[in-house]
Amino acid sequence: MNLKRVISIASLLVLACFARGVQAQDDQHGWTGDELLTRGAGRLAEVFRTLHPVESWSNDRYSLRVLGSGLGGLHGSGPTVIVDGLPMPFYLFDRSMLEFIPVTPQEIDSVSFSTDRTILPLGIDADGIIRISTKRPFGWALNSSIGLINETGDPGPAIHQDTTLTNVDRSGPVTNTTLSYRTDSWFAQIGLNTDLYHLTDQEISGRQWLVFGAERQPVVTVFAPSARFVIDKNRVQLTSAGGLIRKKDHQFLEIAGWEWPNRQEWTWVKGEGSLSLSENVTAGMRWSLDDISIVNRDSKIELPGKIDIQDLRGESYVSFRLPAIAIEFAGGYQLHKLHQEGLAPVLDEKTRFGRVSAQMGSGNTTWKNVAQLSSGRSSSLQVTSLLTRVIKRGGRIRIKAGYSSGTREHLNSTLGLVSRGITFADLARDLRYEGNAIDSRELELGLFAVFEMSETSELWLELHMRNMAGLTIPDRIISQPFGIGPLLPQTNWSSGKTGWVFSRGLGLVDRSLPFTTTRLSYQFYHVSSEGDTVFWRHFTGYPRHRLNGSVTIQAPERISIFALASVASKWVWPEYQAPARRVRPASIDIEMTVSKGLFASRMHMAFSFLNLLDRDLGNHPAGVFEQFAMRIKLSTRLTSVNHAR
Amino acid sequence: MELGWRRWTVQEVILPEFQAFTVLAGWSAQTPPDFAIELHAGIMVGNVLMLLDLENADAGRIESEITAIPFVRFNRNITPALRLFVQLRAARVFTNPRWEFVDSSVGLSVDQKTPSWLKRILR
Numbered sequence: 001m002n003l004k005r006v007i008s009i010a011s012l013l014v015l016a017c018f019a020r021g022v023q024a025q026d027d028q029h030g031w032t033g034d035e036l037l038t039r040g041a042g043r044l045a046e047v048f049r050t051l052h053p054v055e056s057w058s059n060d061r062y063s064l065r066v067l068g069s070g071l072g073g074l075h076g077s078g079p080t081v082i083v084d085g086l087p088m089p090f091y092l093f094d095r096s097m098l099e100f101i102p103v104t105p106q107e108i109d110s111v112s113f114s115t116d117r118t119i120l121p122l123g124i125d126a127d128g129i130i131r132i133s134t135k136r137p138f139g140w141a142l143n144s145s146i147g148l149i150n151e152t153g154d155p156g157p158a159i160h161q162d163t164t165l166t167n168v169d170r171s172g173p174v175t176n177t178t179l180s181y182r183t184d185s186w187f188a189q190i191g192l193n194t195d196l197y198h199l200t201d202q203e204i205s206g207r208q209w210l211v212f213g214a215e216r217q218p219v220v221t222v223f224a225p226s227a228r229f230v231i232d233k234n235r236v237q238l239t240s241a242g243g244l245i246r247k248k249d250h251q252f253l254e255i256a257g258w259e260w261p262n263r264q265e266w267t268w269v270k271g272e273g274s275l276s277l278s279e280n281v282t283a284g285m286r287w288s289l290d291d292i293s294i295v296n297r298d299s300k301i302e303l304p305g306k307i308d309i310q311d312l313r314g315e316s317y318v319s320f321r322l323p324a325i326a327i328e329f330a331g332g333y334q335l336h337k338l339h340q341e342g343l344a345p346v347l348d349e350k351t352r353f354g355r356v357s358a359q360m361g362s363g364n365t366t367w368k369n370v371a372q373l374s375s376g377r378s379s380s381l382q383v384t385s386l387l388t389r390v391i392k393r394g395g396r397i398r399i400k401a402g403y404s405s406g407t408r409e410h411l412n413s414t415l416g417l418v419s420r421g422i423t424f425a426d427l428a429r430d431l432r433y434e435g436n437a438i439d440s441r442e443l444e445l446g447l448f449a450v451f452e453m454s455e456t457s458e459l460w461l462e463l464h465m466r467n468m469a470g471l472t473i474p475d476r477i478i479s480q481p482f483g484i485g486p487l488l489p490q491t492n493w494s495s496g497k498t499g500w501v502f503s504r505g506l507g508l509v510d511r512s513l514p515f516t517t518t519r520l521s522y523q524f525y526h527v528s529s530e531g532d533t534v535f536w537r538h539f540t541g542y543p544r545h546r547l548n549g550s551v552t553i554q555a556p557e558r559i560s561i562f563a564l565a566s567v568a569s570k571w572v573w574p575e576y577q578a579p580a581r582r583v584r585p586a587s588i589d590i591e592m593t594v595s596k597g598l599f600a601s602r603m604h605m606a607f608s609f610l611n612l613l614d615r616d617l618g619n620h621p622a623g624v625f626e627q628f629a630m631r632i633k634l635s636t637r638l639t640s641v642n643h644a645r
Numbered sequence: 646m647e648l649g650w651r652r653w654t655v656q657e658v659i660l661p662e663f664q665a666f667t668v669l670a671g672w673s674a675q676t677p678p679d680f681a682i683e684l685h686a687g688i689m690v691g692n693v694l695m696l697l698d699l700e701n702a703d704a705g706r707i708e709s710e711i712t713a714i715p716f717v718r719f720n721r722n723i724t725p726a727l728r729l730f731v732q733l734r735a736a737r738v739f740t741n742p743r744w745e746f747v748d749s750s751v752g753l754s755v756d757q758k759t760p761s762w763l764k765r766i767l768r
Contacts, residue, residue, distance in 0.1 A: 152739030
């Protein structure tokens, strides 16, 4: 450990001694479960799409890349979702799979979002956090829902005039079912989520033909049973969840430029157990196991050999809560195994990490710091600091600073896998990275302020900036319409890239009208590469200006209405060249949902109108155009006890 | 709510003729009943099922798509239960390419008390 690292950690601990009183004011934006129920969403991705100012995008209507503040760029890992205290990243090939998170929209109790880059338990590097808490009613509870989306654009009789036209009905049913039981001291739940959708526009059909040598509809299905168990006693607390996910996918790989027909099987277990040793001292353990297997479906072209990934993490911690400070020391171990059929033997990587988290406060001020050191194949240091001050006359200000250095790579990212020898055969034959892991540095500063204008309305302002240096990022130019055939995009990774990303926002939340919540947000996103064209091509493109406005009207026993209008300036994909559609013009997207509780709110029915203005919305050069669509969602909730205590 | 059936003929030989079955639900606002002529305006949304005149084994014989129909309607009471109406509707069926048409109609409508079993369901 070098001197700089020792000083960094020591300074955190010394500063802790000056603090008094602890107060948590962590997350910047929040929504209640009842407010989110009015979205009529069948999938978590459909809920997250409506959470402005959380930035997100997708190349189809059913999956979603959540960017959070956007500081990680258009291809960043985005915020980590934490469900009832357990981080659930489900990160693979540069995307967090929201569809794998075992939460159904109707069981959400609240959602909150914080933009901070931080280090979570088990050494998880999070570029922001979306925190979900779920309802846990006492006694028996049975939740179920079914949702369908009918996207417009079927050819109708015109199919006999133009045979290139294809059907575009793309979704359904998506179903969620949970059965739970809760007493004063424990809670148990089993659940099953299923999904089905397909993307069948003309460009995708062309790519399907090249992969399969025949006409094939790219149907995607998900089957995901899960279970959860919680013990909550005076001194002992235990939360554990696990599940199995089977997905038949036509996975669009940005790096390859087309879909990979595969079957993914993901077995997971996550948990935390703690024991209160005294009033102020708690000791515990956290664990996480992910076992991922990816096999190919039949195809004409040669696809990558079967990939197996096992990731096991565990840590022990002890935390002290004193009047002036809460501090936690944690130490853990990560074992990562990777193997591809037909290639070198199993690759084992072992990483040890130690972490200190300190939260201290004085009166209205809270200061939270986390420092983590990791050592394994490579080593890294991460330090984040967050200062929050509550303003006397309503509102609060939080200032954050974060620094990280070393090799901080995600093992399940495309670069992480390719740099360890994974190859993609005909799917992306030129995808190789011969370099070594390279240290990068990152500095982030941010300000978030909330001004309470009255008891029912508040104005918020946020300014974030991140400086990145020494990055290793893809360097590519795609000069085909959508990356097909022998002209696949050629990707090289380029190291030592440097640049800035800025994200600024201004917004209003108002609840002054009865049963009505109004939210307005404006965001300005900006990339400064200082002449580094690779950095610029990879990070820019997201609309610079985004304006969102939403209204939720929700009176008991009445019809609820949710309407959202999103205006975005033009969107540029500089890695793609004409004739690909590299620029999406400025757009307006309006969605509206009408919903009603039935049978004393035991049943809930929602009709949604998506892309109400019937515009061709196509975010990605190789993605689909989202057309006007209708969604119907029906959910039921039966409980043996009438009210949640 | 509205259930409908129409037979469509086409002028372009390449397109098959077809029958269209519609299921619509909608909402409308109306002027107060004090006036001699009532004005209703609203929108109906639903589904069109198209049964194309093709052989049973042919692919694409059945097509289905969403439709939205804004309308205005003038009512004139003849008796308390019988009305004369004139209606103008602009329909858009969200096929690709979009299929749009305007229709006008004149007719008689009869008001009936809602059966109690239907009231129970609606409540």
